[in-house]
Amino acid sequence: MKITLVTGANRGLGLEASTQLAMKGHKVYMACRDLEKGEFSVKSLQQKGLNVELIKMDVTKTKDIRNFSSRLKENNEQLDVLINNAGVFLESLGPEDQTTASILKVDPVIILKTIETNTIGPLKLIQSLLPLMMDHGGRIINISSGMGKLDDMGGLWPGYRMSKTALNALTKIVASEMKDKKISVNSVCPGWVRTDMGGKNAHLSLAQGVETIVWLATCDNPPSGKFLRDKKEISW
Numbered sequence: 083m084k085i086t087l088v089t090g091a092n093r094g095l096g097l098e099a100s101t102q103l104a105m106k107g108h109k110v111y112m113a114c115r116d117l118e119k120g121e122f123s124v125k126s127l128q129q130k131g132l133n134v135e136l137i138k139m140d141v142t143k144t145k146d147i148r149n150f151s152s153r154l155k156e157n158n159e160q161l162d163v164l165i166n167n168a169g170v171f172l173e174s175l176g177p178e179d180q181t182t183a184s185i186l187k188v189d190p191v192i193i194l195k196t197i198e199t200n201t202i203g204p205l206k207l208i209q210s211l212l213p214l215m216m217d218h219g220g221r222i223i224n225i226s227s228g229m230g231k232l233d234d235m236g237g238l239w240p241g242y243r244m245s246k247t248a249l250n251a252l253t254k255i256v257a258s259e260m261k262d263k264k265i266s267v268n269s270v271c272p273g274w275v276r277t278d279m280g281g282k283n284a285h286l287s288l289a290q291g292v293e294t295i296v297w298l299a300t301c302d303n304p305p306s307g308k309f310l311r312d313k314k315e316i317s318w
């Protein structure tokens with residue numbers, strides 16, 4: 083049985099990826115920073131007979147991450163798949179006040195907070211959990227965004243954009259260090275998906291949004307060191 087950890091699993095893409103992977107037979111640890119919200123989502127999947135467990139984890143809290151790693155070791159479990167999904171978009175979205183999201187106006191503290199969750203969180207998880215994959219092989223899937231693509235970098239929302247560009251760099255660095263090991267590391271752009279973050283006008287459903295993520299977690303011979311959308315490599 084494959085063991086998977088999904089961060090930010092109580093709603094949105096994290097909940098959908100957890101559901102689909104559990105339906106494919108994975109044991110899914112659903113990491114949520116708010117236990118009450120997490121319990122609601124996890125219980126509804128357990129009631130459907132799915133093998134999911136709630137983990138309290140704020141990805142900015144090193145102690146939460148270490149507690150999970152210790153728990154796996156105590157259970158004599160290894161980790162097969164790590165999905166770094168938890169993310170924040172802290173800069174304003176509305177067209178009426180986009181100026182506050184300008185690189186000239188945005189509070190650098192907002193940029194730091196965004197990077198702390200979207201980039202340093204995944205880094206800490208990889209440092210803590212990759213050793214539990216090393217012996218038998220594993221997959222790391224970093225949920226990135228087209229907004230982090232250097233190739234067509236636009237203006238506005240610099241914190242979110244830079245956090246995802248840096249996450250992509252993290253993907254390439256870890257993939258390079260793991261190139262002789264049975265560890266695949268990739269970034270995924272899910273596309274524009276109808277979640278709290280994506281909003282109601284987004285083009286894609288949750289099911290469409292997790293297609294590439296679920297495929298990378300389950301396919302034979304996954305690629306490594308790539309940025310993917312719609313199961314195809316895209317430029318950085």
Ligand SMILES: NC(=O)c1ccc[n+]([C@@H]2O[C@H](COP(=O)([O-])OP(=O)(O)OC[C@H]3O[C@@H](n4cnc5c(N)ncnc54)[C@H](OP(=O)(O)O)[C@@H]3O)[C@@H](O)[C@H]2O)c1
Binds near residue numbers: 119141168228277
């Ligand atoms: N939706 C899109 O169109 C889109 C496009 C490109 C990339 N993405 C990426 O896809 C991922 C999931 O996004 P989504 O659309 O599903 O967003 P969402 O609906 O806003 O969900 C975000 C999730 O991340 C969790 N989270 C935030 N900060 C956290 C922290 N410090 N520790 C643990 N969990 C934390 C949230 O928990 P709480 O409920 O406790 O806040 C929530 O579960 C993100 O990385 C996002 O950047 C989304």
